[in-house]
Amino acid sequence: MAELDRTQQHAPAPKDWTYAPAPESRDVVRIAERYSNFVGGEWVEPSGTYATISPSSEEPLATVAQGTDADVDAAVVAARDAFANGWSELSGSERAKYLFRIARILQERSREFAVLESLNGGKPIKESRDVDLPLAAAHFFYYAGWADKLEYAFPNRRPRPVGVAGQIIPWNFPLLMLAWKVAPALACGNTVVLKPAETTPLTALLFCDVLRQADLPAGVVNIVTGDGRTGAALVEHDGVDKIAFTGSTEVGKAIQRRLAGTGKRLTLELGGKAANIVFDDSALDQAVEGIVNGIYFNQGHVCCAGSRLFVQESIYEPLVEKLKRRLTTLRVGDPLDKNTDVGAINSAMQLEKIRSLVQSGVDEGAEIYQPPCRLPEKGYWFAPTVFTNVAQSYRIAQEEIFGPVLSVLTFRTPDEAVEKANNTPYGLSAGVWTEKGSRILWMAQRMRAGVVWANTFNRFDPTSPFGGYKESGFGREGGRHGLEPYLTFDGEGRHDA
Amino acid sequence: MPDRLPIRKTYKLFIGGAFPRSESGRTYEAEGQNVARASRKDVRDAVRAARGAFPKWSGMTAYNRGQVLYRLAEMVEARSAEFAQLCDGRAEVEAAIDRVVWYAGWADKLAQVLGSSNPVAGPYFNFTVPEPTGVVAVLAPDEPTLLGLVSRIVPALTGGNTVIAVASEVRPLAAIELAEAIATSDVPAGAVNLLTGSRGELAPWLAAHMDVNAIDLAGADGDSPELERAAAANVKRVVHGRADSQSPWEIAAFLELKTVWHPVGQ
Numbered sequence: 083m084a085e086l087d088r089t090q091q092h093a094p095a096p097k098d099w100t101y102a103p104a105p106e107s108r109d110v111v112r113i114a115e116r117y118s119n120f121v122g123g124e125w126v127e128p129s130g131t132y133a134t135i136s137p138s139s140e141e142p143l144a145t146v147a148q149g150t151d152a153d154v155d156a157a158v159v160a161a162r163d164a165f166a167n168g169w170s171e172l173s174g175s176e177r178a179k180y181l182f183r184i185a186r187i188l189q190e191r192s193r194e195f196a197v198l199e200s201l202n203g204g205k206p207i208k209e210s211r212d213v214d215l216p217l218a219a220a221h222f223f224y225y226a227g228w229a230d231k232l233e234y235a236f237p238n239r240r241p242r243p244v245g246v247a248g249q250i251i252p253w254n255f256p257l258l259m260l261a262w263k264v265a266p267a268l269a270c271g272n273t274v275v276l277k278p279a280e281t282t283p284l285t286a287l288l289f290c291d292v293l294r295q296a297d298l299p300a301g302v303v304n305i306v307t308g309d310g311r312t313g314a315a316l317v318e319h320d321g322v323d324k325i326a327f328t329g330s331t332e333v334g335k336a337i338q339r340r341l342a343g344t345g346k347r348l349t350l351e352l353g354g355k356a357a358n359i360v361f362d363d364s365a366l367d368q369a370v371e372g373i374v375n376g377i378y379f380n381q382g383h384v385c386c387a388g389s390r391l392f393v394q395e396s397i398y399e400p401l402v403e404k405l406k407r408r409l410t411t412l413r414v415g416d417p418l419d420k421n422t423d424v425g426a427i428n429s430a431m432q433l434e435k436i437r438s439l440v441q442s443g444v445d446e447g448a449e450i451y452q453p454p455c456r457l458p459e460k461g462y463w464f465a466p467t468v469f470t471n472v473a474q475s476y477r478i479a480q481e482e483i484f485g486p487v488l489s490v491l492t493f494r495t496p497d498e499a500v501e502k503a504n505n506t507p508y509g510l511s512a513g514v515w516t517e518k519g520s521r522i523l524w525m526a527q528r529m530r531a532g533v534v535w536a537n538t539f540n541r542f543d544p545t546s547p548f549g550g551y552k553e554s555g556f557g558r559e560g561g562r563h564g565l566e567p568y569l570t571f572d573g574e575g576r577h578d579a
Numbered sequence: 580m581p582d583r584l585p586i587r588k589t590y591k592l593f594i595g596g597a598f599p600r601s602e603s604g605r606t607y608e609a610e611g612q613n614v615a616r617a618s619r620k621d622v623r624d625a626v627r628a629a630r631g632a633f634p635k636w637s638g639m640t641a642y643n644r645g646q647v648l649y650r651l652a653e654m655v656e657a658r659s660a661e662f663a664q665l666c667d668g669r670a671e672v673e674a675a676i677d678r679v680v681w682y683a684g685w686a687d688k689l690a691q692v693l694g695s696s697n698p699v700a701g702p703y704f705n706f707t708v709p710e711p712t713g714v715v716a717v718l719a720p721d722e723p724t725l726l727g728l729v730s731r732i733v734p735a736l737t738g739g740n741t742v743i744a745v746a747s748e749v750r751p752l753a754a755i756e757l758a759e760a761i762a763t764s765d766v767p768a769g770a771v772n773l774l775t776g777s778r779g780e781l782a783p784w785l786a787a788h789m790d791v792n793a794i795d796l797a798g799a800d801g802d803s804p805e806l807e808r809a810a811a812a813n814v815k816r817v818v819h820g821r822a823d824s825q826s827p828w829e830i831a832a833f834l835e836l837k838t839v840w841h842p843v844g845q
Contacts, residue, residue, distance in 0.1 A: 220700065239828075331814070338811035343804025350814065507813065526839045530713075536841045543699035547707050551835050552792065553814045558836050561697055561707065575797075576819040577832040 101413065104420040106207045111198045113284065116145045119153050119307065120290040122160035123300025128153055132309075134283055137204035138417050138426035138461040146283050149308035154275070154315040157304035161246040161273040162321050164301030170243050170271045174230030181226030181268060183296040188219040188261075191292065195257055195285055200417040202284040203256055204426030204462070205380050207418050217542055218261035221560075224544035225265035228565060232270065235562050241569040243271030244347055245323030248316040251286075252329045253279035253428050254383040254484075260286050262559045263326050264303060265544075270568035272324070275304045277316055281429045283307040314340075323347060326567065328385070331482075331508070331553050348578050349557025349567045351385065351549055353482040354510030357503035358388030358539060359493075359525065362397045364515035368537065370404045373488070376513060376539040378412060378424055378466050382486040383432070385554075386511035388539055390479060391490045392499055398492050402470060409453040409466050416458070424486060427462040436464050436485035443469050443478035448489070474505060482508070496521065500528045509551030513539045532558070590614045590751070592621060592775060593758035595628035596768020607776070610665075610752050617776035622743070622784045625772035629714045629741040630790055632769030637711045637739035645686035647765045648737060652679040654760040665753040666725035675729040678825055682737045685827055689738065693831055702843045709834040711739035712816055713792035716785040718745050718778060720798040720822035725753040727822040731797050732771060734820075734829040743772045743791070745782065747798065751775040782806055789813045793833055795820045 118125040128147030135142050147153065169177075188195065192215040199210040232241045247267045251259035256278060267274050278286035286305055293303055306312055310333070317325055317337050324347035327337050331352040341348050358376050360369045376388025393401050417425035427433040444450055448469040457463040464485055472479050472489040479489045493499040503512060512529040514522055514536045522536045532550045535541060542548065547561040556578055557567045567578070591598040592615045603618035617625075636644070655662060655676050662672040690708050697705040715735040720727040724747050732742050746754030758773045774781060782802060786794055786809035793816035796803050803819075810817050818832045 335811045335814060338814065339808050342807035342811065352814065522841065526837075529837075532835065532837055534837060534839045536839065538703065538840055538842050541699070541701070541703060541840050543697070543701070543705070545697040546699050546705050546840070547695075547697070547836050547838050549836070551712075551837075555814060556816050561838075562695060563707065563836055571828070573824075574826065574828050575821045575824060575832065577816065 101421050103416070105416060106197055106418045106420060108197060108201070108418065110194045111201070113144050113198070117147065117283070117287045117307070119147045119149055119157065120287070120305040121153070121157045122163070122304065126153070126156065134202060134281065136201050136461075137281070137428050138458070140460055143202060144284065146287070146307045149277070149306035149312035149315070151315045153306050154312060154319060157275045157306045158246060158248075158319050158321040160301040160304050161275050164299060165243075165245055165273040168299060169273055169302050172271070174232065174271075177268060177271060178226045178229035180296055180298050181222050181229060181265060184292055184298070185219050185222035185226060187292045187295050188215065188222060192216070192219065195288065197418065198288060199257055199285050200425065203253060203282045204417050204428050206422040206425040207420055208422065209380060214255055214258045217544070218258045221258070221261040221544040222265045225269040228562075229269040232565065232569065235565055236569065236571065239571040239574070241270070241571060244568055244570055245272060246321060247272045247274050247324045247326060247568065248319065248322040249274055249276045250313045250316065250325070250327045250329065251276065251278055253282040254380060254385070256282040257285040257289065259328055260289060266559070266564050267326075267568050268302065270565055272568050273302050275306060275316060275322070277306055277308065277313050280309040317341065324567070327351070334555060345576075347567065350555035351557070351559060352553065352555040353508055354385045354387070354550065354554050355390055355480065355482050355506045355508045356386055356388045356511040356513065356531065357390045357392055357529075358513035359392045359499050359503055359515065360394065360397070360401060361516035361518070361521065362394040363517050364537070365517060366397065366401060366404060369515040370401070370408050372513065372515060372537070372539045373405060374408055374412070377488045378486050379540050381424055381427055381464070383428055383484055384540065386533060386540065388511075388513050389483060389488060391488055392493050392502060393490060395492045395494050402490060405468065406451055406453070409468065412453065412455070412466050414455050414457060414463065414465060424466055427464050427485065430462055432484065433462040433464060436483055436487065439478060439481060439483045440467060440487055443472070443476060443489070446476045446478075448472045448476060448478060474502060480506065496525065500525065504528075504530045507553040510554035511535065590755050590775070592617055593755070593762070593771070593773040594621065594625045595631070595772065596762065598758070601776070609749060612752060614751050614755075614775045617774040617781055619784050621774060622781055622788070625743045625774060626714060626788055626790050628769035628772055629743050632741045632767050633713060635767045636741055636770040641687035641689070644737070644739065645683045648679060648683035648686065648733065651761060651764040651766065652676050652683065654764045655679065655757070658756065658760055662725060662753065662756055665756055667723060671723055671726050675726045678726070678729055679733055681825060682733045682830070685830060686737050689827070689830060689834070692827060693834065693836075697838070704841045704843055705838065707836050707838045709738065709831070710837050712833050712835055713740060714743070714790060715740045715793045715795065715833050716743050716788070716791045717795040718782055718798040719747055719754065721747040721749055723823065724750040725757070727797070728754055728757060730823055730825065731795055731820050735795070735833045736771065738830045738834045740793070740833050741770045743774065743785065745778050745785070745798070746773055746775045748776070748778045783809055786810045786815070787812055791815065793818060797822055
């Protein structure tokens with residue numbers, strides 16, 4: 083045995099081990115053939131529909147509503163009505179109890195939601211089960227507790243709800259983003275019209291059943307599905323007091339333009355191109371795990387993904403070698419398989435975008451590495467990818483790819499790392515790896531980014547404020563600070579940051 | 580004929596700690612004086628100066644920033660007779676001085692009031708601190724001419740931002756007097772830049788400038804919607820500040836929140 087252990091330490095990672103399939107059962111979730119919009123506590127028959135699919139198999143899962151201007155209008159009217167007739171007058175402690183109920187029901191039905199999330203979005207069950215669902219429930223539980231304590235969060239400011247919040251969420255963490263948006267909005271006494279992402283509406287629609295079980299009053303949460311046109315109708319509706327958007331910087335700017343001069347409140351959580359900076363004194367194996375988690379978590383469909391890796395020159399070669407070797411052990415495939423590390427790309431459109439940016443990297447002269455892995459024939463897939471020999475000016479070092487693609491760059495001094503890391507219009511997150519405490523804090527001070535992970539990456543918690551600097555948006559979600567966008571304060575100037 | 584002809588002041592811009600004329604060579608008449616009429620290129624120079632001063636001003640200790648702002652109050656107090664001639668009188672000057680002192684005292688308290696330690700569900704130390712947004716453009720309100728300008732630029736400065744302010748078009752002299760006080764207050768060169776001229780001409784350049792992080796539309800009048808639209812080009816923070824308010828939330832409007840995670844372990 084001792085002999086075997088010694089040889090294994092230096093052997094290349096095994097490539098021919100085969101895992102027996104370990105699929106999570108789909109029985110736990112029942113998908114309806116057809117879903118309507120959820121407006122005023124009722125399912126309201128839509129005028130148009132489209133099919134939502136599983137990106138890992140391209141099989142149609144259900145038919146859902148393509149929300150029209152009229153559908154959005156009905157939802158906003160229902161939300162206004164619910165706001166005026168009860169919800170905003172309800173005591174904070176009663177609002178809290180509804181949110182606690184929702185948190186509990188999500189915990190109870192978490193496996194069902196996790197399976198549906200992986201089916202509709204393509205993310206590994208390991209992640210939907212262990213990250214998305216626990217965090218979504220925790221978010222409701224956390225904000226439930228704030229509902230009757232707002233006076234303590236904002237002393238002497240007489241916080242009041244804003245009114246009707248229009249919320250538009252992305253496809254990368256469908257239920258979790260719903261929780262990030264809905265929980266603080268309701269805790270502060272607002273009502274909601276939510277538009278889920280076009281490709282991932284199903285967990286939001288299942289969430290309506292949680293609201294039914296929780297006896298949430300009709301119209302407090304309304305859900306209208308559809309594509310960008312539905313979102314635009316929500317942004318433009320006069321009956322909406324506040325827009326909260328998570329998505330691309332391009333769409334975020336369009337929304338900010340659209341709201342100019344309307345007086346509507348706005349928060350934006352947009353794109354990123356995070357630097358993950360590894361110093362020569364860092365714990366290399368831990369750093370490699372952090373790099374992998376930083377960019378391949380959720381197929382890289384993460385706005386705060388560590389997509390630019392900055393390695394101190396003296397450890398460049400050993401680090402890249404370790405990283406490439408680690409990549410050969412990533413299991414890409416069936417999102418419902420419990421051993422899967424990297425699932426399906428969310429949509430054909432996103433796959434096309436990733437392919438085109440990766441091609442630009444090759445064309446501009448970067449060196450591409452992909453581990454040997456067999457991708458399923460049906461569905462949308464992209465192998466974990468590392469680019470080396472990348473210049474800061476390359477598109478793959480500048481633009482958000484939103485896929486499992488890492489660009490590796492180098493630096494010599496801490497000052498150079500800071501300058502290169504901040505050389506981007508984005509400012510959502512950053513990572514720093516070093517065993518030197520003073521350097522961690524020095525780097526953390528200098529990163530122009532809203533979240534800094536030191537010796538870790540991609541950690542989230544309902545108590546921890548999240549949001550960007552610069553073109554990554556404004557406003558914070560999570561923590562006490564995450565309440566502020568959903569409150570108005572008498573006698574204060576208006577701002578959204 | 581008087582015994583001695585007094586020396587008149589030439590009213591110029593305040594950019595990067597210096598007092599240049601407008602590069603355009605233009606002036607206009609306001610309050611009976613020829614005043615520099617800044618151009619797009621003066622805006623460009625002012626933004627560059629503000630960006631250049633940002634590391635120094637934001638990198639100072641909060642205690643030090645507070646002392647510099649207090650020093651500004653001292654300098655305004657020393658010139659209070661001149662200021663009183665350029666605004667609505669002594670009472671306005673005194674209110675402006677007291678406001679600067681009030682904000683000076685906030686510099687080293689913001690992190691404690693606005694920041695937090697966050698009890699995340701895992702073995703991590705997690706805290707949130709306020710940081711300056713960066714380069715802030717301010718369209719100063721016309722009234723009150725001195726107190727309004729002070730009320731808009733000092734909160735941004737207190738948080739560690741650097742500022743480009745467009746003075747009231749019709750009453751710009753108090754702003755230039757203030758520039759002279761700032762220049763002798765240990766405020767780093769470029770941390771405050773004051774432009775005089777046509778607000779309608781200058782504001783769109785500032786609103787659309789890709790290296791300006793936030794814009795305060797306190798004095799924008801009816802132009803707000805267009806300026807807000809232009810501000811979206813780089814997701815600027817748009818602030819509708821009030822001409823006469825005094826509150827830590829006025830500072831918070833120009834702050835970002837940064838959250839830092841670190842594992843806890845042996």
